[in-house]
């Protein structure tokens with residue numbers, strides 16, 4: 001999963017990146033000047049499953065975070081490596097400045113998170129309108145003149161793009177209204193930024209840390225929708241805490257009323273926003289956690305593991321992680337008649353341990 005950290009200049013993007021990646025895997029520059037950090041999602045269930053099957057290797061879900069430069073400076077559309085990263089990203093983390101600091105001037109002269117959220121969305125919308133208008137111009141001719149099969153495809157595309165455009169014209173980011181998986185897939189190649197799920201991350205000042213929950217609730221109420229999430233944290237404090245030994249960090253957190261760690265909270269907010277479920281494969285060689293969209297079938301889960309496994313799918317043996325641990329393993333679960341045999345249309349549930357039987 002790739003998450004792009006975006007926002008206006010000096011909103012705290014790099015500080016958020018540091019807070020989320022420090023002490024969690026590697027941060028590296030990719031040679032183009034963009035920092036990339038890999039964060040492994042901590043999951044206690046996975047660790048326990050690995051112990052149960054005596055796994056040689058444990059593979060958590062990995063999230064790649066990309067720290068991007070400020071977008072839309074002087075109204076310019078994203079270009080070069082930043083544009084590529086944005087196009088590939090599964091979701092955006094929009095860092096919004098809510099901290100006050102005289103020595104770090106805000107590009108608009110004052111701190112006003114609501115204004116910045118609206119302004120940033122307006123930039124995303126403008127960017128996408130230009131893309132859609134260019135595409136519509138090209139394809140409208142095809143929709144009128146091409147041979148029947150091609151014409152029908154083009155007409156369908158014109159219809160879908162027209163609908164997206166209507167939302168953009170109304171200043172409404174389509175991420176919250178175009179939610180049909182097939183439609184999102186059909187639009188995937190355009191790189192529409194306002195269609196990407198977005199977590200609004202309110203970067204609060206140190207003096208507001210004790211009010212974090214209240215602030216977060218306020219922004220959630222106002223902005224959280226289908227594929228827009230909202231959370232609040234003090235990036236600078238979190239970046240500093242992330243550098244401390246865990247025990248010390250916990251003590252500081254308690255003293256400051258800073259709650260749980262930033263990484264866990266942000267990743268949980270992303271998971272919730274993307275409506276992902278986690279499933280496990282409990283192999284001796286490798287016990288692994290995976291994520292797929294809510295409502296996905298076990299056949300899609302198989303495809304995530306390997307396309308060969310999807311192609312040769314016969315059936316899947318499925319059991320909830322807790323039940324598997326209670327029973328003591330797959331052999332015991334089978335004996336107890338608790339290892340369910342599921343066909344390709346079975347909808348994967350949170351915490352399922354899945355073993356796909358397949359032939360190649």
Ligand SMILES: Nc1nc2c(ncn2[C@@H]2O[C@H](COP(=O)(O)OP(=O)(O)OP(=O)(O)O)[C@@H](O)[C@H]2O)c(=O)[nH]1
Nearest residue numbers: 009010011012013014015070099104204234235236
């Ligand atoms: N007081 C305070 N300062 C912060 C906080 N987050 C960031 N800053 C400061 O704001 C300045 C800008 O932070 P960066 O993380 O570099 O911001 P950025 O969005 O990456 O900036 P650009 O990449 O230049 O657009 C730095 O001096 C940070 O220390 C915060 O939560 N509280």
Ligand SMILES: [Mg+2]
Nearest residue numbers: 013014068069
């Ligand atoms: Mg930066």
